[in-house]
Amino acid sequence: MEDKELLALIKKEESRQYGFQLLVRKYQKQVYHHIRRMVISHEDADDLTQETFVKVWQNIDKFREDAKLYTWIYRIATNETLRFLDKKKRRWGLPLVNVEEQLEKLVDNGPYISGDEISRKLQKAMLRLPEKQRLVFQMKYFDDMKYDEIAEVLGTTVGNLKAAYHWAVKKIEASLKED
Amino acid sequence: MSWYEEGKKNLFEVPEGYFDELPQRIQRRIEAKKKGRPWYARLQGVLMQPRWAVSVSVAVLAALVFWFSPNSTKHERMIQNIDDQILIEYLSHEVPSSRLIEEVPEDEWEEIMGELEIEQETWKYDGQLPAEEHKPTTYDSIESSTRQL
Incomplete structure (x- = not known):
């Protein structure tokens, strides 16, 4: 509907x-x-x-x-x-x-959590991002939202969101390499 | 395949039937909030918040101090020591003021005089009493204030 x-x-x-x-x-x-x-x-x-x-x-x-x-x-x-x-x-x-440290432990041992190793590592890498950056990343990556829609949710500009997403991806890549 | 393609797999599970029941559970929560908690529970919730707890403690303390502090003025306390008959005679000018003074026990009298002096000193330094009005307390001034009663 x-x-x-x-x-x-x-x-x-x-x-x-x-x-x-x-x-x-x-x-x-x-x-x-x-x-x-x-x-x-x-x-x-x-x-x-x-x-x-x-x-x-x-x-x-x-x-x-x-x-x-x-x-x-x-x-x-x-x-x-x-x-x-x-x-x-x-x-x-x-x-x-x-x-964030507590939440990372929960990703490893918490109830109602399954998934493969790469999904766990990605989730833990996301937890190391600043909260707003994490929100931008997850709305773009998992929910496939457009930047103007994310801008409505977070009350910011599309330019800021594009930069935040770019940095989030870079940080996650670096984090996954470290692991 | 890179993490970017693989990482989208859902990591999180929910208990069986969770999403079937969720709308009803939300509806129940809405109903519960509509009914609200009893007034004393809501009041307790407000009073337990740190910003209110301090104000309430101060108010309770102030109320206790007010409740237990002596509520009679020094003039009232002085008159309470004097026999009613003597007061009536004094007011009809049948007894001198010295007779009235004798009726007040000595220790009570000294205490009253001490309080008067302290009070006048405080007035003087607070600037509430102009310097020319500040006169030492004498038996005559007590007599005149008693006569006004």
Whole structure:
């Protein structure tokens, strides 16, 4: 179903819930995997995916239809994920922990993770990138998003994104050679 | 084949039936948020935030200090020591002020006088009392302030 049809259903009080269920079914896998690549753990990705769709439900009336629905949802998911990672790094009263190191260990030993050696190495190399660069790389590489769509999600220019992607690929190559 | 072609294989799995159940779980979370937590749980959540916890602690401390501090002024305390009958006689000019002073126990009297002096010193240095109005406390000034009562 097209986004316009979904939004028309959600706008009507009698079909609001049904329309939203269809929206979740349409985008849940993309959103979950977008978040999962950033947080690695299934439990965290599950919680953040639910929270993302709760926010979508709460704010759907504010959505401007001149924007793309899925870039708007990605934006919410990205903000939720970055806030979560930030909280994880700044927990009060606890010694500073290297979250990326913890996530790399999870790639090796965590539950619900399979895949071959090269996929694991790539995921670990991605974890060594700065968060924004990692987001650009994964949206371009895994989700095949266009630069102007990624620009809508991250609120930056296409020029910046092209440079960020270029550097991300270079760093990943160097990281894979080191391993 | 380079990593660029090979690396796209999905590394992450989900529990069986996860995506079939997810829409219902999201709906349940939305319903739970709509109902909201009871008011005391929400209040507790707010008060436990560090920025509010400090303000609340200060407010509670201030309330305790206010509650347990003596609530009578020195004039009131002084008058409490004096027998009602003598006060009535004094106010009808039947007894001299010296008789009134005798009614206040000596230690209480010294304490009151000490407080008055300290207070006047503080006024002077705070600039709240103009220098010409600052006069040493005498029995006469006590008498006049008592007469106003």
